[in-house]
Amino acid sequence: MVVKFKMKTRHAENLASIFRVLRKYQLRLNPEKCSFRVKAEKFSGFMFTRRGIEANPEKCNTIIDMRNPKSMKEVQQLTERIAALAHFLSRIDLPFKQILRKLDFGGENDRMGSRVI
Known part of the structure; x- marks a missing residue:
């Protein structure tokens, strides 16, 4: 709290x-x-500003700089990182959860990842 x-x-x-x-x-x-x-401006992984609580740019850049996931483990890592920012990104990880359900890496899933990012 x-x-x-x-x-x-x-x-x-x-x-x-x-x-x-x-x-x-x-x-x-x-x-x-x-x-x-x-x-402190940063506390417990979040940024506190006069506008309120905001996403930490370092966490955002970690996601932005990731390469396209090529395996189930990499998709899981991506969804974990997105979950850390879930408060700020409502429903953005749904396409990645669909990928995990299908267990198909490449093709359609690469296009889904490109649309989200």
Whole structure:
């Protein structure tokens, strides 16, 4: 869970409000995974900007720079990388999932990959 506030001055008040809601619904956080007052632009593989949470350009470039998948394992690697960006790319990996179902590499599937990328 990421919580971001517009005004730093009310940080403690806002966190107290968040913790009240968590207690109300009996939700718990893992203290080892909690970070507070993080000022970094990158956090946990995502970019935090004034516009909100955005895809990390490094993750996007990894996908863009990949060669066309030639095996089932390479298609699986591609779908895993796309899944990491799924929040930002709704339904983009469907053609690749169709490829995995058919287990046919080349021809029609190369054209499908070219259309998506």
